[in-house]
Amino acid sequence: MADIKQKVTEIVVRKLGVEETQVTESANFIKDLGADSLDTVELIMEFENEFGITIEDSEAEKIQTVGDVINFLKEKVGE
Amino acid sequence: MERFKEKVVVVTGGCRGIGKAIVEGFLREGAFVYAWDYKIPEPGEAFIDNESMGQRVSVVQVDVSSADSVNLASQKVLEERGKVDILVNNAGITRDNLILRMSENEWDAVLNTNLKGAFLCTKALVRAMMNQRWGRIVNISSIVGEIGNAGQSNYSASKAGLIGFTKSLAKELASRNILVNAIAPGYVRTAMTDKLTAEQKELFLKNIPLRREAEPEDIAKVVLFLASDDASYITGQVINVDGGLVM
Numbered sequence: 001m002a003d004i005k006q007k008v009t010e011i012v013v014r015k016l017g018v019e020e021t022q023v024t025e026s027a028n029f030i031k032d033l034g035a036d037s038l039d040t041v042e043l044i045m046e047f048e049n050e051f052g053i054t055i056e057d058s059e060a061e062k063i064q065t066v067g068d069v070i071n072f073l074k075e076k077v078g079e
Numbered sequence: 080m081e082r083f084k085e086k087v088v089v090v091t092g093g094c095r096g097i098g099k100a101i102v103e104g105f106l107r108e109g110a111f112v113y114a115w116d117y118k119i120p121e122p123g124e125a126f127i128d129n130e131s132m133g134q135r136v137s138v139v140q141v142d143v144s145s146a147d148s149v150n151l152a153s154q155k156v157l158e159e160r161g162k163v164d165i166l167v168n169n170a171g172i173t174r175d176n177l178i179l180r181m182s183e184n185e186w187d188a189v190l191n192t193n194l195k196g197a198f199l200c201t202k203a204l205v206r207a208m209m210n211q212r213w214g215r216i217v218n219i220s221s222i223v224g225e226i227g228n229a230g231q232s233n234y235s236a237s238k239a240g241l242i243g244f245t246k247s248l249a250k251e252l253a254s255r256n257i258l259v260n261a262i263a264p265g266y267v268r269t270a271m272t273d274k275l276t277a278e279q280k281e282l283f284l285k286n287i288p289l290r291r292e293a294e295p296e297d298i299a300k301v302v303l304f305l306a307s308d309d310a311s312y313i314t315g316q317v318i319n320v321d322g323g324l325v326m
Binding site: 036038042 | 209251252254255
């Protein structure tokens, strides 16, 4: 779990150019972290690559916050 | 002028006709160019005579209608050069026929190469442009995509499709400083237009205010302009290069 959170934070910091402290579980990618629609697609693709999974569009639509991603990945790839 | 020094360019359909003129234009101005084509020159057959230009061109056999072929060639570009700056979707074929006689194969072949090909090449290369926050995509459409042409419902549909593709991409990618434009050539002297009947040619020439057909270089010059920094405030446009035929 800690590992997933750390990796997600790294990716978000790198892709969106935000500070690590901004990447809290409640942070909304668009509203809080300044992502636009292309950024969110790129983030999803980064998560897919990093964790070796496929995230369906219907699943991606539900991912709005950093916490959403962490919970999703926790279920998908396990602890 | 060396407007494209250090730039990496991919030109589909780059071995003949308009595509070859585009490749040569970029080479003259310092770029490294990948000329993708379904039919490439035989081994030993010189593609570019000039030695210094010849060192900056890589000819690759690619079927743009095949995702596997396009992805493989794209990987090669990114592995060898580490980036891509400019993509010219130029590959195009014709399978002319009146609708009553047009086979499903003739329709599919033209749409798959001309329209789906542009989609596949763009998809494979655009990510690298997004990451570097700089890119230029120029799609070679045609005036028949705007005004139609009897016997070319498949070809004109594919070329009209490229215009919609261009405008949507321009909107999607503007925030990443990727500019997407289309050129609509009119009557250009190439192997493709040699296939037109004498009647069709005469009809075309009669309606061209500049009273001549275009040379491939006339089109290439505008591609280079749209790919250059001089065109940094132009996106989502269709530029007709047709001697005034359509206005």
